[in-house]
Amino acid sequence: MKSAYDVIVVGAGPGGSTAARYASEAGLDVLLLEKRQEIGAPVRCAEGVGTETLRRFIEPDPKWVAQAINRCRLIAPNEKYVEIFAPEEGLVLERKIFDRRLAELASELGTDVRCKARVTGVIKQNDTVTGVTVKHLGRERDIHCKIVIAADGVESQVARWAGMNTVVKLVDLDVCAQFLVSGIKLDEADTCWFFVGHEYAPGGYGWVFPKSNNLANIGLGISPLHTTKHKETALDRLHLLMERFFPDASIVAMVVGGIPIDGKPRPISTNGLMVIGDAAHQADPMTGGGITNAMIAGKEAAIVAARAVRANDVSLGVLQEYDRRWHREAGRAFKPLRSIVEQIMEFDDAFFNSLADELHDRPRITLVDVFKTAIRTRPRLLWDIGQLVAMGWF
């Protein structure tokens, strides 16, 4: 590690590594810091991603793709299901290998990558972030830079040390628990399952993301507001789901975590600092998926960083271009998505059951058909879905 760089990226998840990669590609001198001893571990993710969006950054490689997904099964509380063709082909990844590959891509372009390097504070001069304090193998030192990119996840502290408010409110948190499960027999490995309804996951949904016919990520996310009322955790709920659908499964890994879900734009840059990924609450408000959103944000932040360094101006006025670019690329869909989710959460389980009763034996259903049927009895959904259509969705 040197004592100064153009850009320091804190956190080597998909967002941080992508930011480092594009910043290096633009000719900047970049340091990528990971607090854990190993990039990619432990996994805190259901590992699902949309193929087309991912292809904007990297060509899928069998080394880190476990399974391609073509269909989704929406399972109602009465256990009837609607099978739909996925709006876009998906992949279930091996995040441990994927994350490391992304960090390698950055390093091949010149990024200096360090793990077991924990940032313990930011250095500020004249209200501008000018570096970080790093603890590495028992030794603490200051490293200076022109721009810090904070990609430090749900537990983000870098932005808060810099004076930004990134506290996750309980209403904006999905609390998740997941098992990597083996010894199951899925009829179709290319079909992911979504458990819809409060009976399964109050304030959220459950999922099965297959890695093969016999191996899958099975998990759920719930609202912590349910925990405040009923003293029941995401893990408690997952055990119930497993007993009901996969009583004989073996659990080979346990994954828990929280996903910050925002519905409205928030400031994601300040003087000398840009925030990306979970630290900037950029997970999709409907699915909770955050991998490609973090990569989009990482690339946009790197482009803005390169311009700012070249112009020798890292003030908020220049870095705010990143806020605008993020909004244009992905953030603008968050408000209608969050609104749709809030309306879906108001539906009772009887509604999901009636939807499944009506659609379950119809062939070749798409997501649009599901929405059409839902809109008939819940017309308020039309407004938000219309906004997404206007943005080019579906």
Added chain:
Amino acid sequence: MILIDLDTCDYCGACVGTCPENVMHLLDATLLVDNTGCTDCGICTYGCPVRALELVKEPRGGAAREVRV
């Protein structure tokens, strides 16, 4: 103050993001709470997926790390 059950905690960091006082810190594989800055709001206990955190009514200003074994 907040007690961490280290047998249950999976150091996922969900609680860290919810702490309004920023007194929770996630190291490589350890969660720390600086109880001197904790205001006993209890929000973190609801953000925990596995019930590893417990709010206990004791005078503030405890040790930097409270461990129940």
